[in-house]
Amino acid sequence: MAVPVPLRRLFDYLPPEGLAPSDLIPGQRLWVPFANRKLVAVLVDIVSDSPLEQLKPAVELIDRQPLFDGPSRDFLHWAADYYQAPVGEIYAAALPVALRKGKPADHWAEQWLQLTVEGKGLPESALARAPRQQALLQLLLRRGAQSRTQLKAQGHTTATIRALEERGLAECSIGPTVPPPIPSAESSPAPELNPEQQQVLEAIPTDRFTVSLLEGTTGSGKTEVYLRLMERVLAEGRQALLLVPEIGLTPQTLRRIAARFPDRSIAALHSGLAEGERAQAWLSAAAGQADIVIGTRSAVLTPLPRLGAVIVDEEHDGSFKQQDGVRYSARDLAVVLGRNAGAPVLLGSATPSLESLHNALTGRYQHLRLRNRAGNARPPQIHIVPTLGQPLEEGFTPQVLRHIGDTLSRGEQVLVFINRRGFAPALACDDCGWLADCPHCSSKLTMHRRIRQLRCHHCDYRRALVDSCPQCHSRSLSALGGGTERSEELLGQRFADYPVIRVDRDTTASKQALDRLLAPAREGEPCLLLGTQMLAKGHHLPRVTLVVIQDADGGLFSADFRAPERTGQLLEQVAGRAGRGDLPGRVLVQSRYPQHPLLQLLLEKGYGAFARQLLRDRAVAQLPPHRAMALVRAECEEPRWAEEFLEAARAQMQALAPPSPQLSYLGPVPALLERKSGRFRFYVQVTAERRGQLQPLLARLCQWAEGYKNRRLRWAVDMDAQELS
Template structure:
């Protein structure tokens, strides 16, 4: 029987829009009433009615036919010009296809919050001062009796338009500008947005490059696409390579994009870049900015007004019309993968963006991710190495301190405490790494065995003694600290284990003559807090730095000569197959904070299992050998990166519903592609953190020899899952999943 093809029933100018709803398709609308269709361009935002709501949608394309019989008109055009150019739309559409994400949610995720809410882009349009016709006809010395007016006049004669923001940073006062306006020599006009001003920085000349840095720069061609892994030991000068590549593309009038893993690294990076490029505009994009600041920076970048863009993972989706190079610092960091909503990897998108734009991408790390290393070893990426520390710095000496049967004081061995005291007495600095915040990770009753559990998550409550609170670090549930057991009313309550607070108390007591600087999420809640905390350490005075992995990456503190890793064993026995890789990266990164200046460094690693083969391999042969062994193990287990993997996730307050949904999803997928040596299924199985925020979480794992086998299957299961009518159940597809929790 011949299949009937539906007839096109709507013709004319049709707007195909990305609407921010969890449906994997575009929606057709008519143009707003009374609007000239010639004003409509792909990339503009419009207000549209959708299921009784008013939403901000993005115009993806204009077509002349629609298969739908009844179309609603869009309500209002928001933008006079497109916010997303063709290159940005190409990347966003690729994200939706590859990650099996709703296209409307992808476009929404690419926008800063203020623009996502429908704020007009013109709200941040910059005011620019320019000469009038009369002003252009004056000689430079025309206002010699008014030197401040003459200085501004000369600047405008030389440079043309100047933004209000820039004039303010140059010290030109409103009174001087008004005086020129009254003479009808200057006028204000609206123009492109410029990024918020950066803190003033004194220009610094570039340092002398060593031979390895010169070889890396010679190997990167900025005239075409290339993907390069820069594997450089900590302190080898990778940042200087980034700056030289920026310098190269800026000289050609192009933009540079630098991705960093955390906002904590942004202030110091901004300072260094602003000092190197004082004449160029810099835009920062990260979650620590106010809504208005972020929108202003985003618009400046997308309009080509920002020469350098520095940001965390979401910056990868910012339109950059004159992009010249993409740089990813600490490319191995797990924070480059979005874990909810649109589950993209900014590191992987950096390669796609560079390929689309025909520009180079440089992925830098001392401890490359296994995915990137696998691509480099297979020849997909150029593999460059820097083994020499910059300047006079030498690699630190690493020593394991066994603790299994040692008498410990709040988690520290006597040997380690002695070395800390000796280092401080020499006028040097010490960094102590503890990957647990709070006072203690658990509270326990010695009499009945009660443990303070989170009522909403499969986790224990962490004790924060200073705030007299018990907190869940997953859902942020909080309750007052108890002095008696709520189960048997005993007062024999014990704090089990140690965290940064507990260690801070001990170190402040034992080394009272030296400041103890604690760096964790609890002490860095305010804007610029991390920068302020680290300021005394940058001044070079003897001090003790104590903190979590916020201290492990990117910080250059040349007076730190001793690094103490309190517990090296945490990730060696995890159920997550990625845990050994992350443990190795973390230990190597923390160790790299020692001896970055002219003074030699030493690392003391406390371990209850010093004979563990992976720990021995890491400490004796280095991360490169360690990572290659993990790659061989992954290949045998048919796990990423040698195989492609996706998770179909589901969560619900009723665990049986989530399990049933995933059971049916697996049956549906198996009906399309039966299990085979080339494609395998696992699950449903509980997530490592089975319950979070009151919802039980499960997943089905799908592993294939390559991604081409996975993508059609995932597209079909998404279409099947969208018919799910249980509104209390949430589901998602996580392509290239990085977390099993």
């Protein structure tokens, strides 16, 4: 049994009382006793004997039919082995919350209509004198079994269904409920592909496993390629999986796909859904009833019995890497999933990750390109605006403010990018130098003036905004730096005739909030969009002709070796929001260091040249993607204990595999954010020439670490780590 506990092994149980082993099927869920708890476990295998002398019986069988088929179980076990994760925890991560809690799968069951043998033998025109029955017969001949929900959405009545049943042409069975159809204003015909899109589409086979990196400039029509690939896969009777990085992108993506495929079952999987909605969508996907599955990171763990293609949009995005619990990469697992299913995998981005680009340049992935924007759109003009020595008004130069006003007066839209939410990132006393620090983290409290709070954006600690210094009682307090709130206040005053739409995590906390906020901008009225990186991804706003990047310097001097890559990706993605329609676009980039070589390279020669330079730098430094890397992490309220654990862990690994040119160790060193939520955090970095050198070493380390006697200490192995913080 795979039990959701942090132990890297399976557990043996006897069948529940009254059930024989023949009543059980691998992939079913059962309630099992564990210590003094009752947990939901997944049956992995049935064996005739056990090395243990005394076994407890499982408490109760939950599922009559297995939720995980053989291929999906093999996939999850592969992921658990690769990421050195407890197999029970990865099964738990694969399940939606309602099923993780033991809710019966048949709670969402409904009737499905399918043709009998007699019905399948009829031609589509057999019921020409009964047009409604004929239409239903044609649908079932083309699409196979349909749920009552699907039939109702397509206008088929109970009377028509009953008529086919009475003729012996169709019959009903019980199956999972299909989620209600996605609302779509009207069906959308496919636009004509340009030559580049057509060439890319023809290069992707659907009859075998391949991995293709689609490097397409922003606005080049990557989404249309995704839709055409889905169309081919659906025509073959298979499922398509589309992974997106953010919940906020899901509604607009769903609408576009629903408009293109109005008669197809579409399941959405993301954390913004209610428990019942997500369980319903998951069961539909796992039963093979959903034709298209759209989801964020965890959707890659969902069983898909008819999988025909996997598409990862914005594949470079850090959101695809789970940063706690089972630390998997959905992008990398998507490749394994496609390989197991014999299906093509398409990774799309205007700014590919260095890992994917390296795989493409070395021939492991097929490298496809879309160099031109779709339709009449042209690439925006990009200008650097130096800020040193300039009189700044809440972070904006007079030149930038003038251009914003001119753009709005022409009836066009402006997007201002500031990657800091709140009013100011710090509050300080002018007299004694006091700073508002988080008591639980190595960070400052962010000032949120509108709600009069100081907040930590790492642990969510909150306190009331103070009017005087707690240290010297001076009332001379200054808000240092700027955030979206502060800029919203300024821009709202300077351009009072135009709406200012702020998009950050504070304004998009509720379900569908991002979609509602962007609705006025999609209608085309002149407005000013202001926000964080939530605005940088996937939004098509053709009336945005000016993009302002308030500060381009944030990641150019970070201690994290991945920071320049992320900075380049973010700047390129934000700049790509400009000029996506018929109107020309312009991008103004404010910088204190306009002569920085990486910034100059990015703006003058584009992301492709920028990324290749970073790859050369990584090769010299022997860093990923040229070498495999894992972090052994530890955190504790007492920092000495975390360091002692990691020193012992490094000694264990070095005893098994001494340092060499092929294998190196670094640490223990503090994480970039050393203290978070009251716990001090350290790591040991292990790099190897090949991943095969790391896996057996890390597996032995986990065996040792599980026996380490300090319950107040937390440790984890982070394979292919993406964050040093």
